[in-house]
Amino acid sequence: MSDDIYREIILDHYRNPRNKGKLPDADVSIHDSNPLCGDEIDMHLKVDGSTIKDIKFEGRGCAISQASASMLTEMVLGKPLTSVKDLSKNDILENIGLTSLGPARIKCALLSLKVLKLGMVKYYADRDPDSAKKLQDDSKGL
Amino acid sequence: MSDDIYREIILDHYRNPRNKGKLPDADVSIHDSNPLCGDEIDMHLKVDGSTIKDIKFEGRGCAISQASASMLTEMVLGKPLTSVKDLSKNDILENIGLTSLGPARIKCALLSLKVLKLGMVKYYADRDPDSAKKLQDDSKGL
Amino acid sequence: MMQKQGALDVGKIREDFPILKRKLDGGKTLVYLDNAATTQKPLSVINAIHDYYMNYNSNIHRAVHQLAEEATLAFEKTREKVAKFINARSVEEIVFTRNATEAINLVAYSWGRSNVGRDDKIVISEIEHHSNIVPWQILAGEKGAKLEYIGVDDDGYLKMKEYGTHLDSNKVKLVSVSHMSNVLGTIIPVEEIIRMSHERGIPVLVDAAQSVPHMQVDVQKMDCDFMAFSAHKMLGPTGVGILYVKKEILEKMPPFMGGGDMIKEVHKYETRYNDLPYRFEGGTPNIADVIGFSAAIEYLEDIGMDRVRDHEIELTKYAIDRITGVKGVTLYGPRNMTDRGGVVSFNIGDIHPHDLATIMNDHGVAIRSGHHCAQVLMERLDVAATSRASFYIYNTKEEIDTFIGALEEARRLFKI
Amino acid sequence: MMQKQGALDVGKIREDFPILKRKLDGGKTLVYLDNAATTQKPLSVINAIHDYYMNYNSNIHRAVHQLAEEATLAFEKTREKVAKFINARSVEEIVFTRNATEAINLVAYSWGRSNVGRDDKIVISEIEHHSNIVPWQILAGEKGAKLEYIGVDDDGYLKMKEYGTHLDSNKVKLVSVSHMSNVLGTIIPVEEIIRMSHERGIPVLVDAAQSVPHMQVDVQKMDCDFMAFSAHKMLGPTGVGILYVKKEILEKMPPFMGGGDMIKEVHKYETRYNDLPYRFEGGTPNIADVIGFSAAIEYLEDIGMDRVRDHEIELTKYAIDRITGVKGVTLYGPRNMTDRGGVVSFNIGDIHPHDLATIMNDHGVAIRSGHHCAQVLMERLDVAATSRASFYIYNTKEEIDTFIGALEEARRLFKI
Numbered sequence A, B: 001m002s003d004d005i006y007r008e009i010i011l012d013h014y015r016n017p018r019n020k021g022k023l024p025d026a027d028v029s030i031h032d033s034n035p036l037c038g039d040e041i042d043m044h045l046k047v048d049g050s051t052i053k054d055i056k057f058e059g060r061g062c063a064i065s066q067a068s069a070s071m072l073t074e075m076v077l078g079k080p081l082t083s084v085k086d087l088s089k090n091d092i093l094e095n096i097g098l099t100s101l102g103p104a105r106i107k108c109a110l111l112s113l114k115v116l117k118l119g120m121v122k123y124y125a126d127r128d129p130d131s132a133k134k135l136q137d138d139s140k141g142l
Numbered sequence C, D: 001m002m003q004k005q006g007a008l009d010v011g012k013i014r015e016d017f018p019i020l021k022r023k024l025d026g027g028k029t030l031v032y033l034d035n036a037a038t039t040q041k042p043l044s045v046i047n048a049i050h051d052y053y054m055n056y057n058s059n060i061h062r063a064v065h066q067l068a069e070e071a072t073l074a075f076e077k078t079r080e081k082v083a084k085f086i087n088a089r090s091v092e093e094i095v096f097t098r099n100a101t102e103a104i105n106l107v108a109y110s111w112g113r114s115n116v117g118r119d120d121k122i123v124i125s126e127i128e129h130h131s132n133i134v135p136w137q138i139l140a141g142e143k144g145a146k147l148e149y150i151g152v153d154d155d156g157y158l159k160m161k162e163y164g165t166h167l168d169s170n171k172v173k174l175v176s177v178s179h180m181s182n183v184l185g186t187i188i189p190v191e192e193i194i195r196m197s198h199e200r201g202i203p204v205l206v207d208a209a210q211s212v213p214h215m216q217v218d219v220q221k222m223d224c225d226f227m228a229f230s231a232h233k234m235l236g237p238t239g240v241g242i243l244y245v246k247k248e249i250l251e252k253m254p255p256f257m258g259g260g261d262m263i264k265e266v267h268k269y270e271t272r273y274n275d276l277p278y279r280f281e282g283g284t285p286n287i288a289d290v291i292g293f294s295a296a297i298e299y300l301e302d303i304g305m306d307r308v309r310d311h312e313i314e315l316t317k318y319a320i321d322r323i324t325g326v327k328g329v330t331l332y333g334p335r336n337m338t339d340r341g342g343v344v345s346f347n348i349g350d351i352h353p354h355d356l357a358t359i360m361n362d363h364g365v366a367i368r369s370g371h372h373c374a375q376v377l378m379e380r381l382d383v384a385a386t387s388r389a390s391f392y393i394y395n396t397k398e399e400i401d402t403f404i405g406a407l408e409e410a411r412r413l414f415k416i
């Protein structure tokens, strides 16, 4: 129910998003939107070796999609880029504390993960096409 | 029921159609088909003054449509062309003795009348456009 | 249509819509305020479909057995009812499609491809639904034609002066506008638009998806050349759209979908097409739902479209009065009731409409949130999305109270 | 799909089809032998539609309230079921249309207009339904392309040698053939046709309107590029067609109908289209009937398509055995049961099929008469029309006996 969804922490990330903005010297930038509701997320990544050295997002949309994006950037900053591959739906939903969303709202929560995975694929596609292909199959169904 | 429909006289006109064939020196010829079942009728008219001096039909289709065409030619031969205007659905159905046809089969019975009325309109359209227009409205709904 | 007197007996009407008694997951009773998206169906419509499948399901037009005759009659009876409902001159002017969208696309493909060429212009407006934008973008892209937009002013009205200026070009081949905005509720002065257009010999398509369900529409009086709407937005089943086209225009239009039923004679390399309107209905139609649509029209006729409109004005006025009392609300669209239909779009504080809809849902209230397939208008309003409550014959003031209660709850949660 | 054992329990199946108890005007019980035109619907399908309207009718995809979520889930579940039923690789390959006709037209408009040019060839066959002729005639006319026909031999088989010759031209851009003739019943060797075509890099559309309802069809095994069929011919509601397209082809196809749901972002002069398959589904879909179609697929899966096929072979064999015993009958189509489906076309003496159908109707027997939307084949057979009895899971040998009885009565009336 709404009381469980719109908790203090979600509203805080919604109103005070972390890592929000542009990243002029990004190594990869990617955009996607949720056609069903119009939520939009851009992810910008700076990669050092194979580590996510910096990450910023831009976006507009509901509290769930924006808070989720904000929390996701915190979650992966400083981690190896390939670790994005292993992030599951449930990791995200548990991280933001929303495990009982309906099918429509779940898409909001997962949009940023989808964009991040696309970004990872794109990063490798430009550099290492073979492994990119393997990574791609993985981001299906978000 | 079928016993009332497929009487001797219908089968006779179906198998031995009157006035069937071409009319090389026709003043007007017209063709139409019933899109629902594919019945086809061509009517050829020779008009003398304003009298139907000769009439022939060609066609293929069910017993009802072909017998009805055959009987219709007998009915109007020698009559004034404009009298075609006054022929109603019921005139035809009574003439062929089929007053209880369902909506699908009624179209078969009336196809020849429709073609004949179109022929009359066409005859006048080529000669007297104004009166043709008036006649046209009349052949609606067949 | 007979003029009915007095207010609707909403209590009695609600008995005909069993879904309105539905308890949702949280235990709350459904408050359905998403009628601009699709309306609920009365029992008479549900039963008509049921009856068809139980008793006389058959393919139509092409067979002589009794089921086929019954189904054909019922199917064509709907066409007569539709023609009468919008006062078309003849059933030949009524084409059944899948939905309003397909109706507009049919015009874009058939009429558009033979009448619009390079550098020609098609004039639409900023309030249009995507269904009345994208087909013209596709056509324009293919033909090298241009799309022009009549602007919307800050009160939600079309800029009619701008419209006059657009028409000054002799390149305009078609004007295509909504009769009522599905976001702002604005009722567009289509008669004036059509008059101005016709003075220059330009035909007009009216997207009546939001008007035919809610008010009396008379195509002869309006004098539009094309009109499109959907059965599912007026108590009818999903899967049925209606395209009205003036006969003299429809007669000249090339066919759209080729196939069964739309032909008279098919030969290997040529085909003689069928009479109107069948020429535009290729393949087995959505027989059951077209028949079901008959019952929907009957239901609306029994009430009387003027009373439908009056009821919606009353509800909309009440809703606007109450919602303007809620702190932080921004309302979109005209304030004058005679210029608007039963659609209320708004935003509240920084709550995103999807979050609001989720909170509403906890209270059983179904509203729509998002861009409402009108992103061009969203850009114009400079918002990503709005929330929208929309009303129909079975809605009540009590339901609006529940809606307002949920809105206050959202404010509390978001601390606005 | 699980392999089911043994013969169908037709008595039990008939209980699920209340219409089969219908008494017609003359007092006779319905004997429904017009299944190639449309089939009857089991209670589970009728009830699924009823349940949708009674309990969770809502527009889909774009809202977050509970009804919309439920309706969206049920709608998309059907897509999964369809994909599994024909063994598509993914739901992205399944597009819902109005009927098979619209599915073929979608290919002609979208794929055809971007892949077929002047002097190119499209190869179809003489057995095709108008739905698989007219769209290509229109396309060919527009583009200056040519239509070529694979001939039919006197036993009702495609002339495969001729087919090979057609393919020798490097101008062939598409082959489009029926999987099963709706007149002759011939099952076409589509796998061979596709193999030969693919050797030359030519894609193949299979019109499966008469095959998917009656036998196991596996699009991966068959390797067709496009496939079209209709829900209403396989226990499903009217108003739902299915287009299967290989993903790598569908991805490159431009949109067909512009409107809501098929877009990602609409701007004034440009649009980003939605992902597959939504890009091809403009406007509000036929939600109720797509959901109803789920129940039809479940029903067929429960029986098992191999058993459906076996039952039809048995009935067809019986019907052909009996009908060849009737004086004056001319039968069309292959005699070998493994090459044909449950469709029996014939003529008797000089009785026109419409007259025969009228007489049949007196006996409660619903058969189809006419050109069956296959006039090119009628020209080839040199007949104006045929009569056609066609069978499905609920038909019995007793019903075929009634049909034969009516045929004898027709002989008597017409003195043949």
Ligand SMILES: Cc1ncc(COP(=O)(O)O)c(C=O)c1O
Binding pocket: C036, C037, C099, C100, C101, C102, C129, C131, C132, C178, C180, C181, C182, C207, C209, C210, C230, C373, D260, D282, D283, D284
């Ligand atoms: C103004 C307007 N036009 C067109 C449509 C499209 O209707 P449909 O989705 O039934 O094709 C809608 C509804 O969604 C609408 O509100």
Ligand SMILES: Cc1ncc(COP(=O)(O)O)c(C=O)c1O
Binding pocket: C260, C282, C283, C284, C285, D036, D037, D099, D100, D101, D102, D129, D131, D132, D178, D180, D181, D182, D207, D209, D210, D230, D373
């Ligand atoms: C072989 C074949 N193709 C196509 C169709 C067209 O199907 P629909 O009318 O459902 O579009 C039919 C049925 O009428 C058919 O038998």
